[in-house]
Amino acid sequence: MTERTTADTEQSQPNQPSIEGYRERYQRFTALPASGRSREEVLAEMTEIASLEEGRWRQGYASGSVYNGDPDHIAFLNDVYALNSQSNPLHTDLWPSALKYESEIVAMTATMLGGRDIGDGPGSDSGVAGTMSSGGSESIALAMKAYRDHAKQVRGITEPDMIVPISAHAAFDKAAQYFGIKIVHVPTGPDGRADVAATAAAISDNTIVIVGSAPSFPHGVIDPIEELSELARSRGIGFHADACLGAFVLPWAEKLGYPVPGFDFRLPGVTSMSADTHKYGYAAKGTSVVLYRSAALRRFQYFAMTDWPGGMYASPSFAGSRAGALSAACWAALVSIGEDGYLDATRRILATADSVKEGLDRDFPELEIIGDPLYVIAFGSVDPDVDIYRIFDVLTGLGWSLNGLHRPAALHLCITLRHTSPGFAERFLSDLRASIAVVRSNPSAEGGMAPIYGMANTIPDRGVVFDALLDHIDGWYRMT
Ligand SMILES: Cc1ncc(COP(=O)(O)O)c(C=O)c1O
Numbered sequence: 001m002t003e004r005t006t007a008d009t010e011q012s013q014p015n016q017p018s019i020e021g022y023r024e025r026y027q028r029f030t031a032l033p034a035s036g037r038s039r040e041e042v043l044a045e046m047t048e049i050a051s052l053e054e055g056r057w058r059q060g061y062a063s064g065s066v067y068n069g070d071p072d073h074i075a076f077l078n079d080v081y082a083l084n085s086q087s088n089p090l091h092t093d094l095w096p097s098a099l100k101y102e103s104e105i106v107a108m109t110a111t112m113l114g115g116r117d118i119g120d121g122p123g124s125d126s127g128v129a130g131t132m133s134s135g136g137s138e139s140i141a142l143a144m145k146a147y148r149d150h151a152k153q154v155r156g157i158t159e160p161d162m163i164v165p166i167s168a169h170a171a172f173d174k175a176a177q178y179f180g181i182k183i184v185h186v187p188t189g190p191d192g193r194a195d196v197a198a199t200a201a202a203i204s205d206n207t208i209v210i211v212g213s214a215p216s217f218p219h220g221v222i223d224p225i226e227e228l229s230e231l232a233r234s235r236g237i238g239f240h241a242d243a244c245l246g247a248f249v250l251p252w253a254e255k256l257g258y259p260v261p262g263f264d265f266r267l268p269g270v271t272s273m274s275a276d277t278h279k280y281g282y283a284a285k286g287t288s289v290v291l292y293r294s295a296a297l298r299r300f301q302y303f304a305m306t307d308w309p310g311g312m313y314a315s316p317s318f319a320g321s322r323a324g325a326l327s328a329a330c331w332a333a334l335v336s337i338g339e340d341g342y343l344d345a346t347r348r349i350l351a352t353a354d355s356v357k358e359g360l361d362r363d364f365p366e367l368e369i370i371g372d373p374l375y376v377i378a379f380g381s382v383d384p385d386v387d388i389y390r391i392f393d394v395l396t397g398l399g400w401s402l403n404g405l406h407r408p409a410a411l412h413l414c415i416t417l418r419h420t421s422p423g424f425a426e427r428f429l430s431d432l433r434a435s436i437a438v439v440r441s442n443p444s445a446e447g448g449m450a451p452i453y454g455m456a457n458t459i460p461d462r463g464v465v466f467d468a469l470l471d472h473i474d475g476w477y478r479m480t
């Protein structure tokens with residue numbers, strides 16, 4: 001892929017717009033306007049808002065978030081979206097194209113993830129099977145629901161449990177809560193990888209699935225998927241490899257000669273995977289793929305109802321009507337980028353990540369990288385005078401949008417194509433150096449996220465912190 005750099009080259013500190021700012025600056029609606037505004041006016045206002053928000057992600061100040069962001073790529077996806085904006089995969093008679101795009105996305109992803117030689121290959125009744133979903137969380141939830149219903153029917157398990165490393169994405173806890181599955185968390189070692197012995201010890205007669213990440217969201221490290229999936233296989237239990245972050249990077253990293261341990265369907269114990277097309281697949285937000293080793297397991301994901309007055313009803317995922325245009329744009333992303341494009345993108349991302357990691361190791365004795373990550377780089381402070389959350393605050397003030405982690409206290413930077421312009425690593429390391437200097441020169445500064453993170457970590461009553469999180473979401477919708 002070629003990269004057209006426009007705003008990328010502007011290194012000035014980006015805008016930091018806020019919802020409060022928008023509420024002051026633009027008319028607010030708590031009811032429909034009595035008569036509609038002109039399209040020109042609506043477009044002008046929304047164009048202005050989008051341009052206020054563009055700088056931070058386009059110039060590479062965001063961790064993850066926008067994985068491609070090249071203006072030509074975005075324009076291409078927008079064209080494809082526009083062509084297909086009325087498509088709804090629920091109405092296959094009207095839009096058979098949605099079936100073509102979705103089945104091919106699933107098959108291409110399965111082939112990339114080691115499914116080529118299983119049965120008669122992806123797309124066949126005997127091969128790796130899957131469906132589209134709206135994102136990583138939905139792919140994970142769909143797989144957990146499938147395991148629950150499969151275990152109930154095949155093994156008679158009515159009180160299921162699932163074994164999940166603490167580093168796995170919160171979507172697993174969400175699924176456990178939604179579907180009434182007991183979740184058993186297992187610890188990770190100092191390198192951030194799931195503890196295999198603890199996993200083995202946690203298995204019960206009711207265990208329906210064991211989980212591993214490739215790589216994990218917090219620390220970007222790949223769990224020992226080979227050992228974990230073998231453990232699951234030897235006990236007749238399912239194993240889900242969450243490759244939401246890694247599916248479209250690790251196969252190419254492996255080809256480039258980076259050390260990538262087994263993580264996909266080439267391991268016989270891996271029975272399902274989640275793979276986010278809307279991350280490193282470079283599709284627009286709103287698509288992901290969930291895959292199963294067999295079509296038989298996939299059937300437990302589906303919903304079907306034979307006696308509804310509204311007609312025969314069946315759907316593969318949680319939504320009813322869906323945006324077929326997102327699947328069309330996803331298909332267009334995959335086939336326009338191709339193997340050579342993903343290989344090239346991965347090469348650039350990993351080279352940038354190597355520069356950032358080398359800089360951190362070489363020039364920042366007060367910081368320590370957690371584990372041995374490839375491209376999601378988490379680091380904490382080993383100097384009691386340098387509070388990592390204060391660094392977080394100062395970096396945020398400079399326009400950065402990193403991810404704050406806890407247990408242990410750390411930050412992470414998820415490297416994307418937005419970070420591969422020349423000079424990015426130097427810019428990040430230089431802002432980091434400046435932030436540490438600010439923190440050292442003013443150790444008792446107040447405000448920002450540092451006290452909130454510090455306090456939220458130490459409050460023994462987790463119910464208080466839980467309620468604060470719900471209050472926070474209430475705030476998103478409050479207009480008074
Ligand atoms: C490893 C991993 N799994 C699952 C998810 C959830 O994906 P989504 O935010 O698309 O629901 C993420 C998101 O970052 C992730 O990193």
